[in-house]
Amino acid sequence: MTISEIFETMDYGTAPESATEAQAWLDTRNRTFGHFINGTFTTPGNGFETRNPATGDMLAAVTQATQADVDAAVQAARRAHPKWAGLGGHARARFLYALARLLQKHSRLFAVLETLDNGKPIRESRDIDIPLAQRHFYFHAGMAQLMEDELPDREALGVCGQIIPWNFPLLMLAWKIAPALAMGNTVVLKSAEYTPLTALLFADICQQAGLPKGVVNIVTGDGSVGEMIVAADVDKIAFTGSTAVGRRIREATAGTGKALTLELGGKSPYIVFDDADLDSAVEGLVDAIWFNQGQVCCAGSRLLVHEPVADVFYAKLRARMDKLRVGDPLDKSIDVGAIIDPAQLKMITDLVASNAAGQMHVAKTDLPTEGSFYPPTLITGLNPADPLMQEEIFGPVLVSTTFRTPADAVALANNTRYGLAATVWSENINLALDIAPKLASGIVWINGTNLMDAAAGFGGVRESGFGREGGWEGLAGYTRPKGSKKPLKERAAARGKNAPLDPIDRTAKLYIGGKQSRPDGGYSAPVWSKSGALLAHVSRANRKDLRNAVEAAHAARSWSRTTGHLRAQILYFIAENLSARADEFAQRLNDMQGGNSGAKEVDTSINRLFTYAAWADKYDGQVHGVPIRGVALAMKEPVGVIAAICPNEAPLLGLISCLAPAISMGNRVILSASEIFPLAATDFIQILETSDVPAGVVNILTGTHDDVATHMAAHMDIDAVWCFGRKSLSREIEKASASNLKRTWVNNGVARDWMGTPRQGQEFLQAATEIKNIWVPYGE
Numbered sequence: 001m002t003i004s005e006i007f008e009t010m011d012y013g014t015a016p017e018s019a020t021e022a023q024a025w026l027d028t029r030n031r032t033f034g035h036f037i038n039g040t041f042t043t044p045g046n047g048f049e050t051r052n053p054a055t056g057d058m059l060a061a062v063t064q065a066t067q068a069d070v071d072a073a074v075q076a077a078r079r080a081h082p083k084w085a086g087l088g089g090h091a092r093a094r095f096l097y098a099l100a101r102l103l104q105k106h107s108r109l110f111a112v113l114e115t116l117d118n119g120k121p122i123r124e125s126r127d128i129d130i131p132l133a134q135r136h137f138y139f140h141a142g143m144a145q146l147m148e149d150e151l152p153d154r155e156a157l158g159v160c161g162q163i164i165p166w167n168f169p170l171l172m173l174a175w176k177i178a179p180a181l182a183m184g185n186t187v188v189l190k191s192a193e194y195t196p197l198t199a200l201l202f203a204d205i206c207q208q209a210g211l212p213k214g215v216v217n218i219v220t221g222d223g224s225v226g227e228m229i230v231a232a233d234v235d236k237i238a239f240t241g242s243t244a245v246g247r248r249i250r251e252a253t254a255g256t257g258k259a260l261t262l263e264l265g266g267k268s269p270y271i272v273f274d275d276a277d278l279d280s281a282v283e284g285l286v287d288a289i290w291f292n293q294g295q296v297c298c299a300g301s302r303l304l305v306h307e308p309v310a311d312v313f314y315a316k317l318r319a320r321m322d323k324l325r326v327g328d329p330l331d332k333s334i335d336v337g338a339i340i341d342p343a344q345l346k347m348i349t350d351l352v353a354s355n356a357a358g359q360m361h362v363a364k365t366d367l368p369t370e371g372s373f374y375p376p377t378l379i380t381g382l383n384p385a386d387p388l389m390q391e392e393i394f395g396p397v398l399v400s401t402t403f404r405t406p407a408d409a410v411a412l413a414n415n416t417r418y419g420l421a422a423t424v425w426s427e428n429i430n431l432a433l434d435i436a437p438k439l440a441s442g443i444v445w446i447n448g449t450n451l452m453d454a455a456a457g458f459g460g461v462r463e464s465g466f467g468r469e470g471g472w473e474g475l476a477g478y479t480r481p482k483g484s485k486k487p488l489k490e491r492a493a494a495r496g497k498n499a500p501l502d503p504i505d506r507t508a509k510l511y512i513g514g515k516q517s518r519p520d521g522g523y524s525a526p527v528w529s530k531s532g533a534l535l536a537h538v539s540r541a542n543r544k545d546l547r548n549a550v551e552a553a554h555a556a557r558s559w560s561r562t563t564g565h566l567r568a569q570i571l572y573f574i575a576e577n578l579s580a581r582a583d584e585f586a587q588r589l590n591d592m593q594g595g596n597s598g599a600k601e602v603d604t605s606i607n608r609l610f611t612y613a614a615w616a617d618k619y620d621g622q623v624h625g626v627p628i629r630g631v632a633l634a635m636k637e638p639v640g641v642i643a644a645i646c647p648n649e650a651p652l653l654g655l656i657s658c659l660a661p662a663i664s665m666g667n668r669v670i671l672s673a674s675e676i677f678p679l680a681a682t683d684f685i686q687i688l689e690t691s692d693v694p695a696g697v698v699n700i701l702t703g704t705h706d707d708v709a710t711h712m713a714a715h716m717d718i719d720a721v722w723c724f725g726r727k728s729l730s731r732e733i734e735k736a737s738a739s740n741l742k743r744t745w746v747n748n749g750v751a752r753d754w755m756g757t758p759r760q761g762q763e764f765l766q767a768a769t770e771i772k773n774i775w776v777p778y779g780e
């Protein structure tokens with residue numbers, strides 16, 4: 001045999017990691033666990049077994065939480081909260097630092113236990129999951145330290161219920177617990193039923209760190225325990241898991257005032273252009289879809305290849321697939337480990353079996369004879385509408401099609417209900433950075449994939465959920481503005497009697513697509529002055545008018561691509577025009593509402609327009625330093641089309657306070673004006689008509705909020721709904737929004753001081769933007 005033949009035929013030896021320490025730790029607990037509540041482990045109760053997916057062996061028995069367990073955990077967290085929040089950032093930072101250090105100290109034990117419980121290759125748990133979990137605690141120790149200085153107007157939410165999946169058990173725990181604790185919250189976390197063990201080991205670490213009792217509570221159990229947490233007296237639910245469950249949680253929390261972040265599924269595109277470094281792009285795919293057996297929410301599971309290089313690229317990819325080694329996850333020379341559970345394996349098998357389209361390549365690799373394993377699989381030649389191009393498979397199965405032009409690539413990439421992540425491979429920086437903003441996703445990786453770090457926000461758009469985890473942006477999900485939470489006082493419309501006969505129809509019209517239009521339903525309603533005189537009639541908008549407004553807003557999409565400089569000028573000009581007619585507007589407000597606060601409201605409205613004109617070109621993104629050869633550009637992008645129910649408390653100022661931040665950030669808006677004092681809005685249409693706002697950017701509806709609110713929330717082409725109307729609307733909107741999981745921002749019956757300017761409207765700017773983290777190579 002020649003040397004070159006030896007090199008050709010040489011196979012890897014095994015490099016097994018010992019499980020002795022992890023098995024011994026399980027033995028010290030008699031392989032039986034209770035929950036971790038109020039700083040101690042409870043007596044184990046009835047429950048279920050957790051198994052090693054690679055062998056099917058039983059690892060331990062864990063307890064299914066009862067309602068009493070969940071109540072006890074929530075109460076412990078509630079009791080612990082004031083003291084924990086009151087400790088101050090520095091003291092919390094020291095605890096988080098201690099947790100990071102202990103995770104580091106026991107990192108090998110955590111890594112092996114994770115691999116035993118989850119089936120992921122030890123190389124991944126050792127080099128990715130556990131180090132990233134540590135990094136999260138280090139990073140957020142820093143955030144705790146900086147909170148008082150950098151977020152002086154924010155405070156903790158209180159008790160956070162956190163529900164995590166099985167694909168990154170410890171990492172997801174870290175993503176949830178570290179920021180929550182840093183900001184002064186206490187938590188009740190439920191691990192996934194398949195993978196409770198590292199969470200229980202983490203509970204051990206909390207004891208070792210001397211964490212105050214009740215700050216972290218961990219319960220185990222299935223989805224029904226998740227439901228109990230969602231229904232419990234908590235201030236926030238943070239969920240990672242399937243879109244179906246996310247939707248149920250959105251419905252269940254509607255109108256409760258509980259904050260919610262959802263990190264759900266994906267079908268993330270992986271785009272390879274003809275000028276890409278094809279070998280790197282193939283290697284990237286190993287990390288995109290065979291990392292963690294493809295059981296990754298942001299997996300690059302939909303491969304889109306530029307037609308000129310498709311044949312070459314597929315050939316390279318098949319060759320690489322055939323070299324992947326599937327087997328014992330504890331073996332350090334294994335690439336692909338075990339699927340989490342036989343049930344998940346069956347789901348993957350059935351999904352693939354249901355497909356007859358395209359050409360399938362299954363990696364030529366031996367599978368172990370026992371345990372749950374699935375071979376790396378590629379299906380090419382699919383059509384965009386084929387079920388496997390749309391459904392999340394959550395396994396090591398890559399589906400693919402080709403594209404001809406960059407525009408095709410974008411269209412195909414965005415042809416999904418999800419929007420979590422996207423990967424772009426090209427050696428042309430102009431092309432890559434031209435494509436990145438066009439992709440509907442929360443994350444874009446350029447010439448890299450599946451990169452994650454505590455400093456960069458992670459999270460999606462569309463049905464991949466809302467909210468970000470990590471980075472400065474992630475802190476918004478664990479804090480709220482300080483200040484009183486007075487209940488909203490609902491106001492009643494003025495009532496009049498004998499309307500004088502008027503032969504001319506003076507009904508104020510709706511404003512849709514830059515034109516005044518009559519309401520589809522043909523109905524109008526009188527508006528009376530405080531003293532009972534008829535002021536005018538206003539149109540009553542219905543669902544059809546809303547639909548027309550959505551169409552108009554979509555047609556105005558180029559507004560989102562205008563510069564902040566231009567948008568600022570337009571807002572200043574609106575302010576100038578309003579200023580020129582200030583007296584008339586003040587009189588109108590006084591006539592409708594009585595009193596003489598009109599002048600002040602107009603003045604504040606002009607001021608507010610100036611504020612958001614000022615922000616239009618200054619609400620910048622950030623560049624996150626991440627510990628790789630690259631940076632993450634946290635770009636603030638417009639949300640898209642925002643529909644808002646404007647408040648009755650300040651008929652003009654409320655309308656301006658919704659309109660100005662939204663359009664200054666490049667959104668198009670559909671505003672349902674104050675339903676009882678609508679004439680300030682209809683007068684304002686004249687100001688808009690003489691401004692340079694392009695048709696369709698601002699659309700104004702009048703009538704009752706009830707007629708449009710739920711339709712706004714259910715409309716598939718509206719990206720976010722804000723509601724400052726009466727309390728009951730909050731619930732209806734949040735519930736209806738579950739249809740496409742759009743972002744909502746509702747008042748839940750809490751009053752807002754419209755005349756005040758807390759931190760110059762940061763909350764509005766945040767609601768008007770979506771942060772996209774674009775990872776680009778940078779530096780040596």
Ligand code: NAI
Pocket residue numbers: 163164165166167190191192193221222223224225226227230240241242243245246248249263264265266296297347392393394
């Ligand atoms: P799942 O969404 O059912 O489970 C995630 C977590 O939610 C678990 O802790 C579970 O106990 C809990 N849960 C289940 N039902 C609940 C409810 N009604 N209320 C509150 N909590 C509830 O995900 P599952 O069944 O483990 O996996 C099914 C599919 O979900 C996978 O095939 C995959 O497509 C997707 N998935 C997506 C993940 C992601 O990171 N985006 C993670 C895990 C699963």
